[in-house]
Amino acid sequence: MTIAEIAKILDANIITGHDLADHNIDIAFASDLMSDVLTLKDDNVLLITGLANLQTLRTAEMSDIHCIVFARNKKVSPEMQQLAEENDITVLECRYSVFRTCGILYQAGISPIF
Amino acid sequence: MHFEYQIEGGNFTRAGFASSEIKKMLKQLNVDLGIIKRTVVATYEAEVNVVAHAYSGTIYVDVDEEKIIIKLVDEGPGIENIDEAMKEGYSTASSKVREMGFGAGMGLPNMKKNADELKISSEVGKGTTVEIRMMFG
Incomplete structure (x- = not known):
C-alpha cells in the first residue's frame, strides 16, 4: 500500500515527504517506547506512535524507518519537521487513536512484524 | 580514519546528533x-x-578496512553494578528520560545484541566507557 493510500484511509495529513507518497509499505509497528522500536530488525517499517518528540525522529533515522504516523492528534514541531526532511522521513499527522489507526491499517492489509 | 564527537549530558534536543x-x-x-x-x-x-545519565561525553570513532571501533567515554556517576545494568528491565532512568521514549532497561541489552563486541567499564563517581566493535568480515 502506498503512503498516499495510507494517508487517505486514515484521513491523515502528510506533513513531510510529499514526494515520497508513492512509496510502498507492507509492514507496521506501533509503540510509544522508542527502546522497543530500536530492537526491530526489519527495514521499511511504518511506525505508528503517539510519542511526538525529536527522539522519535532520531529513532526512526537509526532504525531505517522512512514513514511515521503520529496518532492521537499529536503535532509535529518545526524542529521535528526539519529533522524528518533532512532524513527523507515521511511524517503523517492523524487524529485517530493508535488502536483505531492500527485497526484500519490491519484491515487494509498492512501486516504486523510479529 | 579517526573522528570525534562531543555529547552534552541532559541535552535531549541534541541526543542522536553524533550517531546521525x-x-x-x-x-x-x-x-x-x-x-x-x-x-x-x-x-x-x-x-x-x-x-x-552523564554530565558530558566524547565519542571516538576509528574505522579501518576490517572494523569499526566506537568508544564512548563519559564523565558521570558511573555504573555501580554492570551485571545488574545489563539485565533487561533494569533501569535508573529519570521520568524525563522515560518521557522521551527510553528508560525501560533495554538499552544495554540491545547494544549487546547489535554490537559484534561490547565492552563496558565504569568507575562510580567518575564515569563510564563503552566500546562497540563491529567487524566487516
Missing part, C-alpha cells in the same frame, strides 16, 4: 547497510545513555 553524523560517514564509506544499522542503533542507545 556517524551514520552519514559510514554511508559515505559504502559500509554494508546491515552493519551500518547495527552500528548506529548500538551507538545511539549508548549516546542516549550518556545524555540521560
Whole structure:
C-alpha cells in the first residue's frame, strides 16, 4: 500500500515527504517506547506512535524507518519537521487513536512484524 | 580514519546528533547497510545513555578496512553494578528520560545484541566507557 493510500484511509495529513507518497509499505509497528522500536530488525517499517518528540525522529533515522504516523492528534514541531526532511522521513499527522489507526491499517492489509 | 564527537549530558534536543553524523560517514564509506544499522542503533542507545545519565561525553570513532571501533567515554556517576545494568528491565532512568521514549532497561541489552563486541567499564563517581566493535568480515 502506498503512503498516499495510507494517508487517505486514515484521513491523515502528510506533513513531510510529499514526494515520497508513492512509496510502498507492507509492514507496521506501533509503540510509544522508542527502546522497543530500536530492537526491530526489519527495514521499511511504518511506525505508528503517539510519542511526538525529536527522539522519535532520531529513532526512526537509526532504525531505517522512512514513514511515521503520529496518532492521537499529536503535532509535529518545526524542529521535528526539519529533522524528518533532512532524513527523507515521511511524517503523517492523524487524529485517530493508535488502536483505531492500527485497526484500519490491519484491515487494509498492512501486516504486523510479529 | 579517526573522528570525534562531543555529547552534552541532559541535552535531549541534541541526543542522536553524533550517531546521525556517524551514520552519514559510514554511508559515505559504502559500509554494508546491515552493519551500518547495527552500528548506529548500538551507538545511539549508548549516546542516549550518556545524555540521560552523564554530565558530558566524547565519542571516538576509528574505522579501518576490517572494523569499526566506537568508544564512548563519559564523565558521570558511573555504573555501580554492570551485571545488574545489563539485565533487561533494569533501569535508573529519570521520568524525563522515560518521557522521551527510553528508560525501560533495554538499552544495554540491545547494544549487546547489535554490537559484534561490547565492552563496558565504569568507575562510580567518575564515569563510564563503552566500546562497540563491529567487524566487516
